[in-house]
Amino acid sequence: MKTTASPKAPLPVPSPDHLTERSRRARTEPMSVRPLGDGLYEVESASDHTYLVDLEAGRCTCPDHVFRGVRCKHVRRVAIEITGGRTPPPGEIAVACHDCDEPIVVDEDAAGPYYCAEHAIAPGDVVVDRETGDRLTVVDVSELRADAVELEAAGCTVAEYGTNEAYEPDVPVVGAVYHHATVASNGVVPASLKVYVFPRTRLRRVTDSA
Ligand SMILES: [Zn+2]
Ligand SMILES: [Zn+2]
Known part of the structure; x- marks a missing residue:
């Protein structure tokens, strides 16, 4: 030929x-x-x-x-x-997702814990409280750390409060609402929309697969 x-x-x-x-x-x-x-x-x-x-x-x-x-x-x-995407460019580092260990690339100045796209949370996402198994809906992911946010009623920080002591103190605080507290038989009850705060690592995102 x-x-x-x-x-x-x-x-x-x-x-x-x-x-x-x-x-x-x-x-x-x-x-x-x-x-x-x-x-x-x-x-x-x-x-x-x-x-x-x-x-x-x-x-x-x-x-x-x-x-x-x-x-x-x-x-x-x-x-x-x-x-080829096999090593991070200058200014970024490769880290593991806190929940699944999947490698991800983040800004080298970013504070952990780090989460992959599947396990990152944003307002509106449904999460599970690892302590109780309760499901909640995220309303806020704060920049503030659990050991820097004071719970006035309890007289201690979020990190020091009850079973939160089992989780990392230097992680962001997440505000979330309980499902059963937000919806009554006659619809949404605004007065019950109390936002509870948790250390980020105490909550696990509910994904399609889990
Ligand atoms: Zn050389
Ligand atoms: Zn992950």
Whole structure:
């Protein structure tokens, strides 16, 4: 069979960079990339050497960069891993969802606990109180931490209140209403719309699968 390239549709010309040996190695050699934060990445090569890459500065601690000043295969590999979504870009970190351990990428300044899209909660979501099994509807997810919100009637913080002590004190406070308290036989009773507050980790989102 004879193949001819149409003159109207020229074949894509690879960039000269793409053809270099460093570029090929950056793609094919086994290397493991670990984000360290602050735009730094640790790259372990197949030869068991570990190098430190500063991606935004284009620097690496390997001899190829230090002595020859080239954009080495480690710097390239970090960029490839980021483009492929396998490692977070500078400014972001990979963490595990608090409830299911699914890996997610968040801003490196964001405070935990972290949740995947399925387990994150927002006003209107239905949650279960891990202590009692009660179902509630979320009305507010605060920026304030459980150990910083005072319960006036109880004379202590949300974190210190009763069984809340079993949960992390440094997590956001969530306001929620009980289902049975909001709906009576003759409809919604506004007077019963009391908002209760919980440490975030005491509540688990009710999803379709659970
Ligand atoms: Zn290098
Ligand atoms: Zn999750």
